[in-house]
Amino acid sequence: MILALETSCDDTCAAVVTEDGRIESNVIASQGLLHARYGGVVPEIASRHHLELVDAVTADALERAGARLDDVDTVAVTRGPGLIGALLVGVSSAKAIAATRRLPLVPVDHLHGHVVASTLGDDPVEPPYLCLVASGGHTFLARVDNPSGYEVLGQTLDDAAGEAFDKGARLLGLGYPGGPAVDRLAREGDPEAFDFPRSAPGELDFSFSGLKTSLLYTIKDLGDGAGARAADLAASYQRAIVDALVSRTRAALERTGIERLAIGGGVAANSELREAVTGLGVPVWVPPVELCTDNAAMIAGAARFLERVEYPGYLSLDAAARL
Amino acid sequence: MTLLGIDTSTPAASAAVLRDDGEEFEALPAPERLQRPPAHAAELMPAVAGAMERAEVDWGDLDAIAVGIGPGTFTGLRIGIATARALATAAELPLRRVSSLAALAAGIDGLVRLPLIDARRGEVFAALYEGEREFWPPLVMRPDELIDQLGNAAVIPLSAGDGSLRFRGMLEAAGIPVEPDHSPAHLVSALQICRLGEGARDEPPEAVLPEYLREPDAKPQL
Numbered sequence: 001m002i003l004a005l006e007t008s009c010d011d012t013c014a015a016v017v018t019e020d021g022r023i024e025s026n027v028i029a030s031q032g033l034l035h036a037r038y039g040g041v042v043p044e045i046a047s048r049h050h051l052e053l054v055d056a057v058t059a060d061a062l063e064r065a066g067a068r069l070d071d072v073d074t075v076a077v078t079r080g081p082g083l084i085g086a087l088l089v090g091v092s093s094a095k096a097i098a099a100t101r102r103l104p105l106v107p108v109d110h111l112h113g114h115v116v117a118s119t120l121g122d123d124p125v126e127p128p129y130l131c132l133v134a135s136g137g138h139t140f141l142a143r144v145d146n147p148s149g150y151e152v153l154g155q156t157l158d159d160a161a162g163e164a165f166d167k168g169a170r171l172l173g174l175g176y177p178g179g180p181a182v183d184r185l186a187r188e189g190d191p192e193a194f195d196f197p198r199s200a201p202g203e204l205d206f207s208f209s210g211l212k213t214s215l216l217y218t219i220k221d222l223g224d225g226a227g228a229r230a231a232d233l234a235a236s237y238q239r240a241i242v243d244a245l246v247s248r249t250r251a252a253l254e255r256t257g258i259e260r261l262a263i264g265g266g267v268a269a270n271s272e273l274r275e276a277v278t279g280l281g282v283p284v285w286v287p288p289v290e291l292c293t294d295n296a297a298m299i300a301g302a303a304r305f306l307e308r309v310e311y312p313g314y315l316s317l318d319a320a321a322r323l
Numbered sequence: 324m325t326l327l328g329i330d331t332s333t334p335a336a337s338a339a340v341l342r343d344d345g346e347e348f349e350a351l352p353a354p355e356r357l358q359r360p361p362a363h364a365a366e367l368m369p370a371v372a373g374a375m376e377r378a379e380v381d382w383g384d385l386d387a388i389a390v391g392i393g394p395g396t397f398t399g400l401r402i403g404i405a406t407a408r409a410l411a412t413a414a415e416l417p418l419r420r421v422s423s424l425a426a427l428a429a430g431i432d433g434l435v436r437l438p439l440i441d442a443r444r445g446e447v448f449a450a451l452y453e454g455e456r457e458f459w460p461p462l463v464m465r466p467d468e469l470i471d472q473l474g475n476a477a478v479i480p481l482s483a484g485d486g487s488l489r490f491r492g493m494l495e496a497a498g499i500p501v502e503p504d505h506s507p508a509h510l511v512s513a514l515q516i517c518r519l520g521e522g523a524r525d526e527p528p529e530a531v532l533p534e535y536l537r538e539p540d541a542k543p544q545l
């Protein structure tokens with residue numbers, strides 16, 4: 001069995017996954033509310049909480065899997081990218097667990113985890129497939145011919161899609177994290193009430209920074225009337241983000257001729273996006289929400305396809321904010 | 324008893340084994356290591372494995388793990404403490420906490436000792452010891468405030484640590500001697516962590532957290 005730790009941002013995560021991709025446990029201790037009053041993740045606060053939680057979350061993951069450390073064959077951990085102080089808590093803990101047992105360790109690229117999340121569980125996606133990953137930190141399209149890696153076909157040139165949701169939510173006076181708040185309010189609004197820009201920087205790239213500026217000016221123009229139009233604004237803003245994601249995904253499917261699509265990342269929890277990708281004419285793997293947002297099961301999932309580093313080769317392993 | 328000790332409060336990560344026959348095995352970098360950026364993740368576990376190998380002890384031979392809880396660099400302390408906690412949990416060993424300033428003080432050769440760890444932003448983490456007695460608990464302050472406070476104490480302490488190196492000029496001008504630049508007394512020795520850990524209480528691993536002494540910067544990353 002694989003024990004995986006993931007502490008790249010503000011969720012402290014541990015999971016136990018079998019070699020054939022069965023998820024025995026997937027524990028996520030979210031710090032979301034802690035950071036809500038700052039309107040974003042505060043790195044030092046996130047790092048402090050990871051340290052407070054990491055042992056309990058790891059113990060919980062083992063207990064829920066009905067496993068003990070003796071049952072673990074491999075330890076996997078997110079090496080990056082992410083907040084360096086946060087990553088280092090997971091990396092330090094994972095190295096120490098592995099070292100006391102002389103177990104092999106697998107350092108994992110967090111984004112690789114998102115890309116292969118749909119290979120877990122009862123109905124795994126088979127390569128070749130295309131994967132759209134959209135989260136608060138990343139937005140990209142990748143092709144997967146072999147699950148041990150991925151090739152980025154296009155990516156955001158500025159803000160990530162999740163960031164666009166967060167910034168939009170803030171302009172609309174909604175809470176943090178913004179994605180779920182905008183999603184909820186958008187259900188009561190008209191997505192065609194406002195025409196926000198769908199910028200198309202390159203055929204398969206994304207750009208969301210102009211969108212929030214456009215929302216800002218629209219709210220200013222509406223003045224006192226903006227409050228009454230909040231649901232329409234949220235719905236139209238969300239539609240613009242989803243349109244951008246879906247149109248590039250369609251272009252990538254056409255260009256590559258790949259006939260399977262998976263989505264991942266926190267924005268893949270968005271209800272409109274989940275609905276919209278089903279209209280692309282290919283089978284789509286949409287993981288459950290707990291596999292879309294940051295989690296350790298996907299890190300274990302990626303570790304299955306990667307080379308193990310035997311003891312003591314990983315003792316000097318360091319985390320990396322960028323890979 | 325046989326202890327593994329670690330400290331990561333300064334850029335110089337250190338690990339040591341104090342064996343029950345009294346033999347000491349320490350992986351302590353040169354004092355110059357204090358002047359370079361920290362690399363605890365890369366350096367700590369190799370130091371641990373090296374000290375254990377030389378001491379010819381395995382996890383089952385240890386009776387406890389002792390860890391320096393700072394104060395010191397936040398990221399460094401988290402690496403040391405996350406490591407120590409996971410080692411203790413996975414090897415089913417008791418964990419003990421030791422003040423990094425107390426360990427630094429224990430290596431200073433004087434009756435009244437002023438261990439100073441660089442706290443960045445023009446401040447130091449400081450404590451004051453006379454013999455075994457802790458005169459001041461760990462504090463964070465500017466060196467000029469420190470000098471003012473010592474003026475009232477009517478004693479002349481000997482100072483060491485990377486904080487004393489950074490502010491050597493100010494300290495010496497105020498009549499406070501600092502250990503020579505290349506003295507190992509500036510390092511927080513994991514062997515001292517072991518020695519102080521011998522007399523410390525067993526703690527549940529999750530209860531062992533850094534002594535930060537400073538609130539986090541609440542600047543969100545967006």
Ligand SMILES: [Zn+2]
Pocket residue numbers: 110114135137265266293294
């Ligand atoms: Zn992520």
